[in-house]
Amino acid sequence: MRRAAPVLLAGVAVVAAIGFFTGTARPAELRGYLPVADDDGALRTAPTQRDMEAARYAERRAGQLAALEGMAAIENADAPRDPAAYAATIAQRQGTRAYDGAPPTVPHAVDQHGAPACLACHAEGLTVDGRVAPMMSHARFESCLQCHTTSSSGPPRTAGLAPSMSEVSSFVGLRDPEHGTRAWPGAPPTMPHRSFMREQCQSCHGARARGLLPGHPWRESCSQCHAPSGTLDQQPRGTLAPLQGLRVEGR
Amino acid sequence: MDRRDFLKASALSAAAASVLARGASADDTDPLDPAVREQVGSGVTWDKAPCRFCGTGCHVQVGVRNDRVVAIAGDRQAPVNRGLLCVKGYHVGLALYGGDRLTRPMLKRGDTHVPISWDEALGIIADRIEGNPAGFAFYGSGQWTIPEGYAAQKFMKGGLSNNHIDPNARLCMASAVTGFISTYGVDEPASCFDDLEAAKVVLIWGNNPAEMHPILFSRMVDRRGRGEALRLIDIGTRRTRTTGFADDYLEFRPQSDLAILNGILHLLIAEDTYDHDFVERHVAFRREESGPDLMGIATDFDTFRASVAEYTPERVQEISGVPAAKIRMLARLFADREQRITSLWCMGPNQHTRGTGVNRLLHAIHLLSGHWGRPGDGPQSLTGQPSACGTAREVGTLSHALPGGLVVANPAHREHAEEIWNLPAGRVNGTPGAHTVEMWRRFSTPASDGGDIDTIWVQVTNPAHSLPNVDKLFTPSRGIPGKFLIVSDVYPTATARAADLILPSAMWVEKNGMVGNSERRTQQWFKMVNPPGEARDDAWQTIAVARKLFDRGHQGMRDKDANFIFRVNDAAGAEVPIWDYRHYYDVNVDEHLFEEYRRFTRYKHKDLAPYAEYVRARGLRWPVVEQEGVWTETRYRFVEGEDSYVEAGTGVQFYHSTSNDGRAQVWIQPYVAAPEEPDAEYPFWLCTGRVLEHWHTGSMTMRVPQLRRAMPEAYVELNATDARRLGVENGDLVRLETRRGSMDIAAWIDGRGRPPEGSLFVPFFDERRMVNQLTLDAHCPISKQPDYKKCAARVVCIPRQAGSRE
Incomplete structure (x- = not known):
C-alpha cells in the first residue's frame, strides 16, 4: 500500500497534464456553433439549445394561458366588490363544477401518467401573466387526479366518431350560495356552504381570487367571525340532552 | 286512475314510507343553524347512500330538492371514505339524468x-x-x-x-371465491380495509387501484403526506398511474404471476425463512387430484417443497422477466416477521385461466410466511361492483x-x-x-x-x-x-x-x-x-x-x-x-326480504344484523354478532379477540377448514402457459380493463358530461418503440385483430398507461369500441371466470388520410 501511493499520484499527474494540453490545444472556434449551409446555399447560424427550448416553451405557455382564459386575476385587490366581477366569478365557478361542492375540473392539460406536480403551483397559489392558479382549498392529498379531471388532455379523439348515446344531461346542480344569513343587519354572515374541504378561505376569497373578495381582505382569521354550519359539515349529532335553562325559584 | 294520478299516488306513498321508515333519524337538520335554514328553505335535504359504482363501498350524502338529486358530498361519518370521494363518486348523482332514460316497457x-x-x-x-x-x-x-x-x-x-x-x-370475482373456498373453506376476505393504514408494505398484484379503487389508494398514499412511511410495490404488466406512486415496479410477462408466487414460496422454504410455528399450527397442504378441481386432496410438506423446488429466482426470471434479485427481495420481505405486508389484487389474478390457482398462491405466500391475521398483514382481494x-x-x-x-x-x-x-x-x-x-x-x-x-x-x-x-x-x-x-x-x-x-x-x-x-x-x-x-x-x-x-x-x-x-x-x-x-x-319490501334472507346467514357464520342496525350505521362488517345487546361487527375473521367464533386460546382458527382440523390449505399450483400467447402471426399481448373516469361499460358514466369530456373515447395504448417500428403516431387509427375479430381504434402513445414492448391495452367502457369482440372466452376450469387480460393480437396500420385526426 505504501508503495502504491506514489505510483497512483504519478498516474494522476500524467492524466492531468494530458488533459491540460489537450484542452488548450483545441481551437477556440469549435466552442461556438458552425454555420450550416441551407438548401439555397446561404449560410445561417443554427439556433442554440437555449433558443430552441425557449421557442418550445413559449408555444406551450401560450397554449396553457389561452386555456386559462377565465382565470384572470383581479387588477386591484383594494377595489370594492364589483357586481360584474362577482357574476363573472360565479359563472366561471359553475363552468368547472357540476354543483356547489363538486371538485372543480382542471382547466388545463395534466400529465396523464405519473404522480401530478399540482402542488408546485396550487399549494400556495400563484399568479402568472395575469392568470390565477388558485391555492388548494383543502388539506394536502396525494392523488389529485382521483377527484379532479380534465378535458384539456386525454386520449386522442377520432374525427367523425359519432356519439352512440344521448349526450344531453337533465341534471341541474345546486348553485353556489349567494350569501350567508345575518342575525341582524351588520352582523357577520354565516358561511353559506360547507367548510369541509374548503378550509382555506383564501383559495376563493383571498387576494388572488377574483370577484369573491371580502370587504376586508386584511383580516386573516375568517372563522373568528363567520360561523360554519355543523349540519353542512356533517358534524355527528350528539346524544346529549339539551342544556337546562336557569330555574328561578318562586316563578 | 291515469298516469299522473298514479305517479302522484306513488310519490306520496313513497314519501310517507321513507319518513316512516326513517323514524328517529328523520331529524337530521339543526333548526338553530341559519345556514341550514337557508339550505332547507331552498328545499335541499340530505341523506346517506353508498356510492353506485365500484366495490369500495364509499358512502355519499345525497342532496335532494323537488324530487331531484342536486348535489353530492362525501359522507364524513363513513369509515371507508371519511368524507372523500373519487371523481365518479362526486358525480354519481348525475348518472340518473342522462337524456335517454328508459321510461316505458x-x-x-x-x-x-x-x-x-x-x-x-x-x-x-x-x-x-x-x-x-x-x-x-x-x-x-x-x-x-x-x-x-x-x-x-x-x-x-x-x-x-x-x-x-x-x-x-362470474366475470369479475369467481376466481376469488374459489380461491377463498379452497383455502379457508368459506368465501370472502378475512381481513379488511383497516389494513391500508396499518401496513408497512403493500404489494399490488396486477391491479391499478389509483384508478380502480381510488379511495383505497388515497387511504394508502395520503399516509405519506402525514409523514408515515409506506412501501408500495407494484407488480404488474404495464405502467399505470399506480406505478407513478410505487417505490418498486416489477414488470412481469402476462401469466407468469404463477411463477413469481411459486418463486417466493420456494425461497421461503429454501432459505428456511417460512414461519414454522404458524405452519405447524394453522396450515395444511393440498394438491389437485388429477386435473383442476376445487377441493383436491391432502398432501404433505415434503411434496409441497418438491413442487416449488424448480422455481429458483433464476428460473422465475426466465419465465417472468422479473430480475432474480427482485424475486429475492420479495421473498425476504416475507421472511421478515417484523414487516406488515398487505397484498391487494382484483381483476389481474381473477380474470385468469388459472384464476383459482393464482388466488390460492396469493393466500399461500401469506400463510407460509405467517403474514396473516395481524392488522396490516394479510391478503385482501378487491371487487369491482358495489x-x-x-x-x-x-x-x-x-x-x-x-x-x-x-x-x-x-x-x-x-x-x-x-x-x-x-x-x-x-x-x-x-x-x-x-x-x-x-x-x-x-x-x-x-x-x-x-x-x-x-x-x-x-x-x-x-x-x-x-x-x-x-x-x-x-x-x-x-x-x-x-x-x-x-x-x-x-x-x-x-x-x-x-x-x-x-x-x-x-x-x-x-x-x-x-x-x-x-x-x-x-x-x-x-x-x-x-x-x-x-x-x-x-x-x-x-x-x-x-x-x-x-x-x-x-x-x-x-x-x-x-x-x-x-x-x-x-x-x-x-x-x-x-x-x-x-x-x-x-x-318496506327491502326490509322484509332482508329479514328473511338474514336467517340464512348464520349457517356459515356470516351473521347479519337486523335491518334497523344498517339504517343507523354506515355499513357493518359481518359476522355482526349481538353481544350484551349491542350488534358488533367483525374486523378480522378467524382471529381470536376479533372474531367471536374463534375459540379462546387458538390465536387463529380456520373454523370452516376443509381438512376439518382448523387449518387453512396451502396449495400446490404450478405455472402453466396461457391458452393463447403471442406468436409470429399475432405478436402482441392484448389486455383490457377500466379507467378512472368510467365504470364498467360506461352506460352510466358516459352520460355524465364531466366524466365523458375527460375520457370521451376508448383507445389502444401502444409502447413508443412498437409505435415507431409500425410507423404509428399518437392518434392514428389502427386496426386491432385477434383470431376472433377486429376493431379500428385510435392509438395513444405514452398516454394514461404505458405497456411494455409487445403489449397493448384497451379500456372496455366505449360501446363504439367493443374490445370484447376481440377477447378470448377461455376461462378458469374451476371458477369458470374468463380471462379478459390476455390474448394474442396484431396491429395493422390504416393508411393515414387527410383530416383523419383532430
Missing part, C-alpha cells in the same frame, strides 16, 4: 321497439316461462341490491326449481349456490333453504345450473344443436358489451328464431337495444337498497327520489312476474301453505299487494 316488433303496458310485459315473461320452464335463465349482477338478488334467487331456485341463474360477477360480495357471493345468485354460502348440490343445504322458504321438500333442484359463459353459449346456439336455453332475463348488467368474445356468446342469439331476450335497464345499452322486451328500471336512490362491499360491509339506503316515467324497481319486476304466475296457478309460486312465496303482511297481519306497484312502498 317496450316490445320489439320488426326493427323497432313499441311501448306496451307493464301488464302486457309481465304477461309476456310469464308466457315464456310457462312455455319452456327449463329453458328460462336469469342473468343478474353484482350491482343487484341484496334484496333484488335475493328476490331473483328465491324466484328461480325456490319458485321455479330452476338453477339457471348467474351474475355478471355488491359483488353482498349479493352475488353472500346471497349466492350463482348457478350452484344458495343464500348464506350454501350450495344446491348439498342435500342438507337444500333442506335448510326449503325450511326457511317454507317450501315442500324437494322443491330446490340439486343440479347446478348453467354458469355465465355456458348460459350465453347455449342461448347463442340453436335448440337443434343443444342450445336448450331460449329465454334470458337480464337485470342490471350489459352482457352484449361485457361478455368476452361477444360475437360468439351473444350476437348469434339475435339471429336465431325462438330466442327471446328480456332486459331490465335504465338506459338503452347495447344489450337493451338488442332485446326483445325492454323493462325500464329504477336506479340507485330511486329505490330502497342494500349492498355489500369487499370488506364484508353491508350497507343500506332509502329511496330519495321517484324514478322517471314508468320505470320501476327490479325487485318489484321479479315479484310482479312471480305473482303473474301465481295468479295463473303456477304451483312453484306457492309455499307449503299455498301462500304466495313473496307474501308480505302489514302490521295487522293482512297481505299487502306488493305486486301492484301502487302498493309497493306501502311497506
